[in-house]
Amino acid sequence: MKLNKKKVIFIAGILISIICSWLFARKIEWSHLNAALREANYIYVIPTIIIIFVSHYLRAVRWSSLIAPIKKVSVLNLFSATMIGFMGNSVLPARVGEIIRPVMVARKENVKITTSFATVVMERIFDVLSIIVFASLLFFFLPSDTSQDKSVSMINHAEASAEDLKTKDINGKQSRYHNGKGQDASSSAVNEERQTDSPNLIKQLKKWSIIMAFFGILAITTLFLLSVYPQKAGTVLEKLLFIFPHHLKDKLVNLLHSFISGLQVFDNKKQLIWIGALSLIIWFFNATPIYVLCYAFDIKLSFAGACFVMVCIALAVALPQAPGFIGVFHIAIQKTLDLFGVGLASAQSFAIILWALSIIPVTIVGLLFLWREGLSLGEISHYEEKVPEQM
Secondary structure (H helix, E strand, O other), rough: OOOOHHHHHHHHHHHHHHHHEEEEEEEEOHHHHHHHHOOHHHHHHHHHHHHHHHHHHHHHHHHHHHHHOOOOOHHHHHHHHHHHHHHHHHHHHHHHHHHHHHHHHHHOOOHHHHHEEEEEEEEHHHHHHHEEEHHHHHHHHHHOOOOHHHHHHHHHHHHHHHHHHHHHHHHHHHHHHHHHHHHHHHHHHHHHHHHHHHHHHHHHHHHHHHHHHHHHHHHHHHHHHHHHHHHHHHHHHHHHHHHOOOOHHHHHHOOOOOOOHHHHOOOOHHHHHHHHHHHHHHHHHHHHHHHHHHHHOOOOOOOOHHHHHHHHHHHHHHOOOOOOHOOOHHHHHHHHHHHHOOOHHHHHHHHHHHHHHHHHHHHHHHHHHHHHHHOHEEEEEOHHHOOOOOO
């Protein structure tokens, strides 16, 4: 079997998901996990699902603004394509959902496939800029210490002390008592070290926020200049590409000109500002479900902390992986919540439920919209063949 680029990426994605799933599952303490899932307050599931769908609907609204200069397309049709695309990412390999939705819109609205793909590329650019802005700003609001760290430490200390007394009462042996005290001291030392490490790491991340803010401002300024002065700004950027090899430089120049052409569909520059603001609102709504669901597991996380978790998830799911982001999504949440002193059982149960709420309802609604469009999974799975070579 000859391996092409797509097959290599697919195999790499499967391996990454397997490794991340193993890293996540190997630390599961099933009794603690079951207790955390049983004790969760699932009343917060309903607002979490609603906010997730609001975020997806806002993506359709933004898409309608991006494609409006070319053709007026109803938000409902774009929402249908958006949900089918997210469903495709959940059940089909190679993240084919990113290709399904522009092809669907191109076919249904009689728009050139290259034009439809250009609007999706613009979406991704605004998403990247929004992530940079969020990552740059949120570190200034992240506390260097969290109340969650202290509460977890107190709980662990109390549990260790209780276990110590229990051992003493049952066995009545002084040696066991001293052994229990040693375990208690060891537990306290681990928690103290954990309390020290997390704030130090957050402080380091705050320093990196200055660098990210610089690149964010640079990217937004470049986008503005390309929009207002396309020829002059394009010429300057083209000259800066001299550092790349000739074949790569040609591809980058073609991509640059395609991007500049895409910007020129906006006759009203205020529309660019509106789309940029809408992109920030979308990512605000992406962080809100995380913040709301924390209440279900009694996780004390600030909204800035929820934004940080959201940024980490966005970076993690950008990697090649299996359909549905299995494993990668879970380990990203577990490791991120660990920075805020969230216990392992709480972090893992939170990751499992958030993944389920992000994937299952969206997949069901996507399948319903697919049925509404009179299509099947088999048909849309071949849409990748319609991708233009220059894309």
